[in-house]
Each structure stands twice: as structure tokens, then as C-alpha cells.
Amino acid sequence: MNKIKNITKTILSEEWATLTRIDYDFQFEDGAWKSVSRECYNRGNGAAILLYNVEKGTIILTKQFRMPIYENTEDEGMSIEVCAGSIEHNDDPLETVIRETEEEVGYKIKDAKQVYKAYTSPGALTEKMFLYVAEYSEATKISEGGGLESENEEIEVLELPFAKVVAMIASEEIRDAKTIMLVQYAQIHKLLG
């Protein structure tokens, strides 16, 4: 990237996550250098997982209140999403989805298949998301899930027929990008037949 030089970083906010303003010089196609400034919000990377059961034809989703969505459009604040979580220090993405599957939806899975890596909002977030799929079964259910009370999480667990989930994307009841991507992955690769 020799199109970029003179990078300076200014931390604007450092509470839950870090908002940094990055000033730099950027060389445009005509050869001219210009000063550019961009704000980048860093809350780490994330991992998400589509849990599916071929015999039952179902998938597991979560429903929870999301303040950033409410801030955008108040009556869309309850968000239906695949199980997901932030990657904590030293964890790898697979460990993260295994942990979140237990905490949020109550299943103990041993393994999962990574299918995509995706930047979720490249103009604003540093976040890269690691997307997985895995089968679940009743035999691996160990709790009701629901998230961590200590983190003020309140997560409703939904087990829905796959066709219903596909219809919920069409009807815009499901509006979360990582969820749409993983459901479409399952359609393309016929995971549920």
C-alpha cells in the first residue's frame, strides 16, 4: 500500500471500544497526494454460527434488543440473528462460536465449519467477522441458553423451520446481514436438503 503515508492516529473515545480518527495522505490515480481523515470504530472481531438440524429441518436463531438498531429505526430494535459474539483476547474464532453457542442458545457443539470471512461495515468498523455452520441435535442440548446475566444479556432462543426463516428474510422480519449471509449459504449449499 504505497498509496498511503504520514499516518497519524488520534483516539477520540476509549470506553467499551475505541474510536480513532486516522489522518493520512492518500495518492489518487492521477498521482496527486491529498490529506484524508477517517474515523474507525474498533470493538474487535466477531464470530457467528448458523446451527442447523437436517432431520428436523430447523435452525436455531436468537432474538434480542439491539440499541444501535433502535437508534436507527425504533420499531426494529428487536433483532433476530444467528448466534454470535465478540472474539475475546487469545480466543480463536472457533472457540468463540463454541462458547457463544453454549451461552446464548444452550447447545454444546464440538466443531464447526468456517464458510466466510467478512468485513461487516468497512467504512466505519474495523470488525472482521468469521462465519460458521454446524449441526446441532437434541442430544447436545445442555441448557436453555439466554446469554450472560452478568453482561445484561437477555436472549430469546428460536428454533424455526428453515423454510420459515427464508420467508422471514423476504418479509424483512430478519434484517441482520450476517444472518442473511449464512441462511443464503445454507440455501446455496443445500445444507437442509
Ligand SMILES: Nc1nc2c(ncn2[C@@H]2O[C@H](COP(=O)(O)OP(=O)(O)O[C@H]3O[C@H](CO)[C@@H](O)[C@H](O)[C@@H]3O)[C@@H](O)[C@H]2O)c(=O)[nH]1
Ligand atoms: N457496558 C457495555 N457493554 C456492552 C457494550 N457493547 C456490548 N456490550 C456487552 O457485551 C456483550 C457482547 O456480547 P457478544 O455476544 O460477545 O457480542 P454481540 O453483541 O452478540 O456481537 C456479535 O454480533 C455483532 C453484530 O453482528 C458483532 O458486531 C460482534 O462482533 C459480535 O459478533 C453484549 O451483550 C453486552 O452485554 C457497551 O458499549 N457497553
Ligand SMILES: [Mg+2]
Ligand atoms: Mg451475542
